[in-house]
Each structure stands twice: as structure tokens, then as C-alpha cells.
Amino acid sequence: MILSCDFLAAQAYSDRFTESLVIRPLEDGKVASLFTFTTLMAHASGRDPINDSEDKPQHYTIFPLSLGQILREYAITELHLTLNAGKWDYLHWGTPEDADVGSGAEMWAWMADGGADSIDSRWVGVRNAVSGLLCASLSSLSIQRTTSPLLAFPPLGDLPVIRPTNQTDASKQYHLRHASLPSEHVCTENLTPFLKLLPCKSSSGLASLLNPHKLFDADWHGMGVHVRWLERKGVEVKLTFQAVVDPVRYSPTHSRDASLGSMFDRAIEKPCPVAAESMIQVKSPTDAVFHLSPDAHMENGIAVYDLAEAEYPLDISLRWPAELSFNYLFSSVHTSAPIRVTRVLRDASQTHGRLTVSIINESNHTQYVAYLETVPWFIQFYLHTLRITVDGEPRPDLLHRLSYTPAIPHADPTVFEPIFTLPPLKALRFTMEVEKAFLRYTEHPPDAQRGWDLPPAVVLPIQNPDLPFPISPYKSQRIYTSTLLVDLPTPDFSMPYNVILMTSTLVALFFANIFNTLTRRFVWIQTAVA
């Protein structure tokens, strides 16, 4: 089946939908796949919160209406949401195709200031609306999780200049809000509404491979919604789904041969007719003899399948014919992640701990990174205990710059954002003492004994640490640490009335005794005749 040229011409002036799937066999025998569905709404732009009303007609073709409504209502210029399950293993899996792999839910938005509604009320609104759209529980804990980091979440698109004022610098008009909820669980109820945002839903094209039963059994999976504005192009929404599946686990012979059928339990039956471009790319590994079927068109060592020209049903299989069974021998030589981060909480009692982070520079040149830690208020940092070491030697000079916003009890989280210099092939280690706060009994969640998940820390490699900002100019790929589970001291939840009773009684006893002593008179009484 060949798409006619008329159709492409007709699409050119309005929306354009493209989809792609990148399959990459990993070092440890697993297979990473990234689905990207991109819809471009040509020559559109986000609502200007000052000059545009919400009532202007909105006409969408393949751009999802439900998402468009939200963007318009809250005048969102750029919106990102990721929902991930599991911990991305940078050591064995290398750098992910789509960088935002932090566990749990993460959401951030760039919004222009001005207009009737404040940034924060729009942020609350958009959180609630997106939660409803994807059946996620992002709306809980809103202010306790919301931050505005300076560096780690730069706008990925362009920011329209919204009013011709003296300050032509668009950066001053835009604000970032970021929140993450590491304990969010991602499951089928999030995937179903996610698929409905696609023009072909899960009926045809690449999206038909997204089979919840198989995917939620994967070693790692995550979905993302990324909306941005590109000057001269329009509003782009990119929906991504990323998964790491383990064919070795499914194979009775422990072979790492995989196919669309074995990974997703499906083959592609038909293409999505409204897709202007639909591609599957297989990044072939270099370490062993590797066979692909059906034959693909090769580009720079990447096998490319164009769904417009493919034969259906399409099932691509990856085979290592020389291998009978797969044995994984880890060699760090092959890891492609240039920077790795680990974060632990040491010496942790229920009141204190020592945050220990090591950032390893795997490359042989000096790198700069912006580190970001956003923790809820109940973890209090002792910044004066910050110690930076390399190979056990104190190296305070490696801290290039530091921005820090202390937490406000019962409200705002801490934002700790240093820039470090990483010497080549060394591990920078920094430690800091933290204290855990005591919560009111109503502030604990129902499963208080389980503990609290701290959001993953984020590391952003940067080229030049001295660039001026308010809006971060760095657009490199973020690296996420795993989440941390901390247990906070808990009160006895059955006690309120007992405590009120006992403390009150003691206080009242004291009061009454003092009162009596002060108001009564001493009198001598003769008890016996002398």
C-alpha cells in the first residue's frame, strides 16, 4: 500500500503525525524499545495568558483535543509528564533513548506570566486536569512537591515573546513549575487513556504493539507526554513509551533472540493511515553475529523499516544464530553512559542520616554537571556539613556554584542545586548530614510505616558552567538516580485522646496545686495540749 502524494500535500498545511519505534538490544540480553508518536499542529501556538481569551475556537484534527483543551485553558507553553515504573539501570543499559526515566511520576511545565490567573493556580489546575486525563494521582501533595529548579529542566522548545515590552527577553516572562511523585505506580489504567491520545489509538500502526499485559510485565517501562512550541513550526506533542523486556527470561533455551511477537505478543497488522511517517529502527549490536528478518534498509548501521512499504503482518525478529544460550558477562567497557550517579542515605536512624552521592565521570575529559535534589520539607539539609571528596581527598574547589532554597516546614520542599566540576575518570563524592522532621499525626499517610519515597535526584551535564541564566540554556540529557525510601518517626496513631487526657491531667494537677497553695491560708491548729 502506498500513500498517495495528494494525501501528503493535504496534510502539509495542517497537522502532521509521525511515529517511530527504536529497538536496541542491550548488553545484558534485554531489549530496549522506544515508541515515539509525534503530532505537530502547524502554525499554532500556546495561548497567551494576557491577550487571548479561552473562548477562541479551537479546531483540531489529529492533535488530541483533550490535551489541547488543557493546554489552552491553563495557557501552558510547554508541558512534560513522565510516568515510569522501575529503576533504569544506567550501568548495564547505558543511556536511555528518551532521557526522562525517573521512577514514578514527574511533571513540569513552562508558563508565561500575566493574565488573570496566577502561575500557581494554573499549575494546580493543570496538574488536576492532567491527572484526570491519564488517570494518575498527581494532584495529591501539590505544594509540598512543587519546585522551580533553575538548571535541570530547561524549555525544550521555543518560548514565544508574548508582549512587545521593553524587556524583550522572553526568559523573564516564563516560569517553571516542577513536581515529582516517586511513589506513583504506573499501570494499565494509565496506558488506556494514553493510547486514546493517539490518532490511530491502538488500532493500527506502531501503537497496536502496545499491549498492556505484556508491557507491564517488562523489566522497566514508562510513558511520557511532551508538549513544546517550535517557532516557525507550531505546537508539537510527543508521546513516548519506553520499555525494557527480557527475552532471555521468556526463552526456554535462555537465548536472547527476540521478535515483535515475543516482546509484545503481537505483530503489526496494518499501518496507521494518517501517519505521515512510520518507521521502525533496529540498532544492531556490534559484539556478535546478528541477523534480522525481514531484510531492512540500512542507514549508518541502523536497520530501518518504513511501514508504508512493508508487508503485513509485519513481525521483525532479531536473532543471534551463533548463540545457543546467552550468558551475560558484564564489562564496563561497553557502557555508554558517560556519567553515572548513585545516591544513598547512610547512617540512617529515624532522626538523622547522611546523604551520600557519588557522581562518576566515565569519560577521559573534565565535565561539568548540574545536580538537583528536591526533597520534601521533612528532610532538612545541613548544608554546612557538605563535604566534597575525590578519592578520599577533600576537594571543595570542585563545587562550582550552588543555589539552595531551604524547605519551609509543612509546606515547600528543599531545592539544592550545585554545579560540580568532574575530573576525568574520577568519582566525585559528596556527603551531607540531613535531619528528618517529625510530622503531625494528620500529616502521615495511611501507610505511614512504609516510609516516604524521596524523588530521584537529577544530574544534567552542562557544557559551560558560567552561562548566565534565569532560563537554563542547557539542553543535554538528564540522568536520574533511583528513589530513596526513608522511614520517618511515627507517633502512635491510636493515641490522640489518650495523650490529650494524660497531658491535660498532669497540667491541670500542677495548676490546681499551685492555685491552692497561693490562695489558701496557713493556719496553726492546736492538736494536743502542751
Next chain:
Amino acid sequence: MFLRRLGLGTLIAARLLLAYHPALLHLQDDAQLSSPLTSYKRLLEGIFLFQNGVDPYTGGTFRHSPLLLALFSTAFPLSSTTAPIIWLAFDLLGAVSLAKIYHSRTQARDRNRNFVLVAFYLLNPYQLLPSLARSTASIENALSLLASAFACSGKSSYALLALAFLTHLSMPAVLLTLPISLLILRGPHSSLATPTAFHSWSKLIPLIAEYSIYVGILSITASSIAGGVHWSYKTWGAFLTLPDLTPNPGLWWYFFTEMFDHFRPFFLATFSIHMAIYVVPLSLKFQHDPLFAAYIILGIVGLLKPYPTLADAGLFLTLLGVFPEIYQYLRTPIVTALLHLHSSLLLPLFHKLWLSQGTGNANFFYASTLVFALANGFAILDALQAGLRVGLGTRPDGWELVQI
């Protein structure tokens, strides 16, 4: 003479040795020795933030007065070398003031007694441990003794200035204004046995006004240091709103951990008013001996304040040495001592069981704070009754004193 000097020297040396001992550094983390408002670590954090251009009063970690911030970031930079000396200096100041108070009260030139008082102040574990933990409660104690000592020797301005400083460090000290002013007017001599009424109450007004001016000036200074008045919400506000619920030996933290949100503001107000309610009655009752009124009020504030530490109880117990005339009338010294012994064992044990070992729960520690409060309550009540009892003298057998 020589022996006393030697003893004092040994004492100071031993204190310094302990203060420099690295094994005792972990005392800084102990919530019983330093509350969030007096913690050394938080003080360091505040100074660090202040010196690095971050406003320490935006967050919730630092709740010390801006005066301390200015003092320790300029005049006396804190480090592991200087801090023990500074804290020892404050303790010595407190000890000397204590001896001075005793001296003014009794007019006795009893050097041995002075030495015993100084030694007791420096060695009392309730004072020693907070000082080793470098809790600013030690500074507060020294200041309240200094204020009393100045008041005893009639140096009214110095006394009121010291009190204003103390108020900046710890807001409940404002309750001492009345008895200290009274003390300035009436003098320190022990009149428990010979009570006489006080008639010139109006003379209090200029003293209280002077105190208010000092507090005002210090507040302006603090605001110029902190760059705004927001410090007062974090420091003084913490006494009224209890934002930090870190366990301490006091009565507030668990009560307000468990309190329903709807009643929280009301009970916060109730507890604050309750603390203040004793000041006027005690000052009236002991108008013949305001130092004793100040003593009892110090004890009550130490018992009922929102963020007490062991140092508050320590100060009350140490000051008992100034009032030897009441000893013979104490009715329950054994009970009080036993309760103190009991709670001083239970408090650290249950704190550790709950928060370090994870084998106990919050109720363990809460129960031991109740025992501690009971011990302090008994001590205060006993001292109060004994103080009144002194005035009634003794009668031969066959007469019994009752309260009606």
C-alpha cells in the same frame, strides 16, 4: 584557698577536656539537650547560610536570634576549637553570677559555699550535658543568672539589658520582667521569714518601660542584621505556633503531634497563656522576696515552655542552692530526687529505643517526659510551699500547720 583554686582549675580543665573529646560530639544531635531553637548544629547551619548569601530565615531549620547570628559570624567565629571555650566562658559567667546572687542574698562571706555552688553549676549533669552539646540553652541560663545577679546588686540597667538579650534568645523570659524589676526595687535579701508588704508598685513602670526600650532597640538591631522583621516569625513565632515537633523533655511536642487540626490554634494559645498565668500571682504572693518569685517562675517556665531542654530543669535545681532557708521545710525532697533519677534514666533510654533502635515507639518516650514533668512539678510545688512555710515560723509541739 589554694585548694579551692586548685579545685576550680581542675574543674575547668576537666570540662575543657570533655568538651574537646570527639566521642561526645554526638551529644549535639540529642534532642533532650538541645531543642530546635537551641541546637548548635542549626546555629552553624544558619551562620553558614548567612555567610553564603542565603537568608537563613526563609527555611525552617534555623530559629536562633539574629543577635546570635551576628555574634558568632563576626566577633566569635565558631569552630571546633573556639566553641568549647566560648561555652565554658558562658558557663563560668553563669556560675560566677550564681555565686554573686548567693552572696548578695545572704551577705555571708562563705567562700566554701561559693565554691560548692560554682562546682554544682559546672558539674550538674543537667547543665553539663547541654553545655557539652553546645546548646544555646547554656547561654540562656548564663544570661538569666546574669540578669538576676545584676538585679541583686541593684544595677538596674544592666539587669534589664541582660533580660532583654535573654528575651531575644528565648521569648518566655519576658515573664521574668515583673519579678526581676521587683527584685531591683526590693533588693535580694532573704525576707522569706519576715514578709512585709510592698507599697510602691508604681515604681515598676519606669523599669518595665526601660526593659521595653531595650527589647525594641535589640529588635531593630536584629531586623537590620536579618534584613527585615521576618526573623521574628521564625524565632519568637516558633514559641507560639510550635512548627517543629522534634521530641524534647517537655509537654508540648506530643500533645501537638496528636492534636486535631481544628483545636490546634486554641490549645497553642491555652498553653501559652497557662505559662503566663502564674507570673502575677507569684509576684504578688512573694512581694516580700521577689528573687524567690523569680526562682519559682523560672521553674514553671522551664516546665511549661514549648521547647524545654534538660538545661531548664538544671537551672532550677542549681538555683535551689541560693535558698538554704527553705531546706528544712521541704516535704518531698526524696520523692523529687527519685523521680528525677528515674526520668533521667528513662528519657535517654526510651529516646534511643524509639528513634535509634526502632524497638520502642513514641509512647515510651512520651511516658518518660510525663515522669520528668512530674519530677519538675513536685520540685516546684515543694519549693513553693516551703517558701511560704518559712514565713510562719515554728511553734512548739502540739501545734500543726494546715492550709484552709
Next chain:
Amino acid sequence: MADTALPAESAVAFQTPSIRRLIILSYWVAVIIGLPIWLYTTSIQRLSLSESQVISLQGQPVDIPVNLYLDDVDNILANSDHFVRTLQTSLQSCTSSAGLALVVSNAQSSTSDYDYRLVLKAGSADCKIDGRSLRWEVNRANKASLATQMTATLCELLAPRSSAADERRVVQYAPKVRLSFSLLNEEVFMEDSFSSWNMESLFQGHVAPLLERLSPLHNFSVESQTQVYAPLAFDPQRVDNGHVISRDQLTVFVNSAEWTLASGVTTDPVLHFLLFIPSKEHRPLQIESSIEHDDYFKAFLVPQWGGVVIYNPPALGQPLGPLPDTVLQDVLSIYKNQLLALLGVSANCRCITDSSDISQWQLDALMRRRTIENVNRSVDALNSIVKVVNSIQQMPVGKDVREDVNTALDALAKFYPPLPLSPSELLAYSARALSTSSHAFFNPGMLALLYFPDAHNYAVYLPLFAPILVPLFVTGIKEFKVWRKQRKQQKLDSHKKAE
């Protein structure tokens, strides 16, 4: 008394009655200072609502003034005053039941823009509407039934009756209405399927003028989308030539689970207009009741929800692309009629010649009807608020609730008695009354504390305050009694001395 026998004790300075009284007094001062704090921190904020005003509105009918002026240009009527009176009485029944206070009078020179004119002219029994005036051409020979004819027409124009079925169809009034147009392909094919439609430009020419005309009534916002996989939730019944949707299936035609139609961002009512293009297997898809009409379009209304058009495209083998503009034009004109029906615009009367437009009379009649509905609904809402607040003593009533209620009452005051305002102004006031009263009714702050029973209050207060207050009271009362007795004694003594 024991102490009088032993003067030594009361001679002790701190045992004097005056100190004792001062101490008790100082305790009481602290308690009295504490009282307002108690009230301030624990009281549930219950601001008083203008209750009597709200209750007085209940059951009061609203009469909107309508003025009709008779202008006998050609002096057809012998006694125009008599005719005016006849018309007034004969129109009474239909207008008053619609909540109108109609006044018919002879032409005046100064009338406001929103008064109606009835222009009588000689001519060939015909009528024509022009703005708010009705030109009535009378055949001089046939004057007898003039009043009856006129009454029927005017009733239809001023207070159109609607059937119960029509009523059910009409969407509840809201100042803002969202119109959502969706192109739904049951399945997509490479030919004779439509991946898009030229809604943006055609809408401007076809529907926008109508919305502009209706703008005094509602504030419309418009959105459109296309979907290429929109399956039905049921299988249509197979018949000889194609498939048929039965009457029962019509009710489940809209497959909300699969078609993403719902809007998550607003609470404004949404009217959906769907263009459904059946899959090839189902074509032609018919509706049971209208099989015989062999047409490309099948349309039906979903009451209070929207309209659906089913389009069976002819098999022309056209490649996948946009819907032809001619088709969309036809669809849009169906939508226009569906929209009017959903909004409750009355049917055309015989005097209206331009059927594509809505006359001012129709618009006014609808606005008046909506106004009365809104006034009644907001009066009901206000009464419910007052009732609920009165019946639940622990329900907080905050500033915002009171402000909302007062705004609603201010807006309602325009109707008691009704001010001579234009229909659109009246509608605007009624809409404000409605939105503020329902905003007050659904205020989330009014739910707080409903779950905290009185018994728990005692459990919180008693342990501390019972043991504190009992000695305070007992000692206070005892001391007060002693003090009074002493004063009496003193008086007696001084009397005795005087004697």
C-alpha cells in the same frame, strides 16, 4: 474563727485578704483574656445570611414587563382604544402563564428600543416581522376575526408554548456553552474515509453568524476534532441493503468509553455534534424509523447532550483525505437546526419569512423564558442554602458564601419588582444570580467539620478545663461571698458608730 484567735498568721504579709483577692482576680483576668481567644480559634465561622430576604423571594412569581404598542397607520380600526382593550384581555391568558406582564397600548412617540410595535396596514392579509415590530396587513373587508387571528399569532410570538418532549431536549441554561464538533470514522480506509474536515473555514461562514445572533443568550466556545478509529459499542442489525440501528441502540449509540469526547477542564455544559462515518461493512447505516428516506445523511438528537449525523459516503473511490466541503456544508446546516432545538429556540411562526435566521421575537421570548427559569432556580438554590445552614449547626458559612448570596440577592432584586430593562440585560442579571447562588451552594468550605461530633469536643476540652475551672470557680465564689459579708458588716459597724 480560728485565725482571729491566732493573730500571728494573718499578720504574715502574704496571708492578708487583699493579696489573696488580688491573686484570685489575676487568675480570673487571665481566664477572661483567654475567652475571646477560645471563641476566635475554635468557633466555626457562621456569618449570617440575609435569611428573611431569601425566604421572602420563595413563591413570588416574576412578571417581566412587556409593552406592545399598536400603531394603526392607515386608520383601519374604528375604535382603536377598544381594540387595544380587547387585545389586552385576550392575550392575558397566554402571557401571564409565561410570566409576562403585558401592557397593550396605543402608539406613543417615545418608546424604548425593546418595546414591541404592532403596525396595522391596509393590504392583503399578510404579516411580516422586522426587528421588534410586526407589520400586519389587513384586508379591510375581513376585519371581524382580526383580534382572534392576532391573538393567536402574538401568543405564539411572545410566549411560545413548547411540548414536554421539546422541554426534555433543551439543555439547562448556563451562561457559557461549549460546542464540540467531532468527525468520527468508525474505521479508516485508504479510500472513501475522511481524516480531516475543513471545519475551521466553513464554520466561520455557516455557523458563526448564528452564534453571533445567539450571543446575547449564551457565550459560546467552539472546538472541533477528528478521530479515525471510533468503533461502535454494539453491532447494528443487518438488513438487505446495509445496516440498521434500532431505537434501543440509538440510546447507546454514543460510545463514550472509546470516543474521547468528554472535556476535563470545565464544568460548563458541552453540546456535542458528531459526524459519524460508518465503516465499509456497515454502509449504508440507517436509523430504524427513517429507512425509507434514501439519503446520505441520517440525523438524530440526543436530548440535552447534542446531535448526531451519520453520513454514508458514496463509494467513489476517493483517496483518504478531507471531507468534501459540500458535504460539510449540509452537515453544518443540520447541526444548526439541532443546536436551535437544543437551546430551546421556538419553531418559526408563519410571519417569519426568512427561515434561516432567528427573529428578534423568538430570541426575546427565549431570553425571557430563560430569565424566569434562572430566577426560579436561583431562588430555589438560595432557599436550599438557608435551609441546610439552619438545619446543620456545625456547618461553616464563610465570607465567600455570604458574598455569593448577597450578589445573587442583588441580581434578583432587579426582578422584584422587575425593572424595565432589555431582555438581554434581564437575562444577564438572572444568569449572575444563578451562577453565584449555585457557586455558594457548592462551596467546598461548607463541608468542613461536619464529621466532628459534640461528644468529641467534650473529650478534648474536659480533661484540661474541668480540673482547672472548678477550683477557680469555687474559690472565686467563696471569696466573693466573704467580701460581701465583710462589706455588710462594715456598713453595719459604721451605722452603729453613727448612731
